[in-house]
Amino acid sequence: MLGLLREQGFTLATAESCTGGLVAARLTSVPGSSDVFLGSVVAYSDEVKRAELDVPAELLERHGAVSAEVAAAMARGARARLGADVAVAVTGIAGPGGGTPEKPVGLVYLHAEGPDGGVGRESSFPGDRAAIRSRAAVGALHLVRRLLSRSLDEAA
DSSP states (O other): OHHHHHHHTOOEEEEESTTTTHHHHHHHTSTTGGGTEEEEEEOOSHHHHHHHHOOOHHHHHHHOSSSHHHHHHHHHHHHHHHTOSEEEEEEEOOSSSOOOSSSOTTEEEEEEEETTEEEEEEEEOOSSHHHHHHHHHHHHHHHHHHHHHHHHHHHO
C-alpha cells in the first residue's frame, strides 16, 4: 500500500478513535514510510473529533461517534488538518463494554478519502478488544489500498 502511495505521488494521514494509533503504528513499522506517511490524529473523545478534525457537532449528535458519517468526516478532517492527499479514519466499539443492540461490540466504520472521493466500509469484527482493534487497523489499510487501486483503474 505504501508503494501505491509512492507510485501516485500521494501522502497519507490517519484519524483514529477505537484503534488508538494502531494504524499509524503499522505504517511507521515499515522502513521508509516517512516519505509518504505524514501523521495521525488519535481522536478518542468527541471533543477532539470536533476540535482537531472539524467533525460537526451535529453529526456526532445525530449519528453518534460510531457511524459512517463520522468516519467520513474524520477522514476529511485529517486530510485537511494534516495536508495529506489521502486519509483513512477508524471509529468503532472495541469493547468489552459500550455496545448496544443497535451498535454492538465489534462494530467498526472505516473511511478512506482521496482527491477524487472516498470509500467507506462497515464491519463487524469478532473477538476481544485486542482482536477487534487489530482487525480494524488491518481493515483500514486494506481500504486505503482499495481506494488507491480504484484511482489507478480510473486513470488507465
